[in-house]
Amino acid sequence: MQQTSVQPAASAGVAAQVSQYLTFSLGEDLYAVGILAIKEIIQYGQLTDVPLMPPYIRGVINLRGAVVPVIDLSARFGKGPAVVGRRTCIVIIEVESGDERQVIGLMVDSVSAVLNIPAAEVEAVPSFGVGIRSEFIQGMARLKQRFVIILDVLRTFEMPELEGTDWAAQEAAQADVTDAVPAVH
Secondary structure, three states, rough: OOOOOOOOOOHHOHHHHEEEEEEEEEOOOOEEEEEHHHHEEOOOOOOEOOOOOOOOOEEEEEEEEEEEEEEEEEHHHHOOOOOOOOOHHHHEEEEOOEEEEEEEEEEEOEEEEEEEEHHHHEEOOOOOOOOOHHHHHHHHHEEOHHHHHHOOOOHHHOOOOHHOOOOOHHHHHHHHHHHHOOOOO
């Protein structure tokens, strides 16, 4: 009886690997985040402002009882605050840093599609010309006549100034201040 060797798919090489990405737009640019980080996509609205936060923190939302910070990606990338339009939405992602998981909302102009991008088609991070800090970029992939900027989720959404922030306490404190202000008649 002849034995055949079966090679596991994992060792078939990086070139054969295909990853799925959710693509979205910010202005004229197209970005992507690995689909495994995505929890859901929701309609933009019902944000509560949190005082003394960086300008790119648009506020927080209540997502089924959990307080979730919403990042204005346009502001995070130094392009100024995004203008809310009818297709503006919030992409909910989960970022794992060490042994902690953080759920974050990303304010984007619009969601485009889920794409399968072979690893061989992802190019290295250019050292210039993309308009955002290069450490935020995992790679770039060509989509017809334009590029999709694939974000490095860990680096883009690693925000030491937010570590240990108790979002529920922040939102409750703001509600207390709002309730304490007497109505003017």
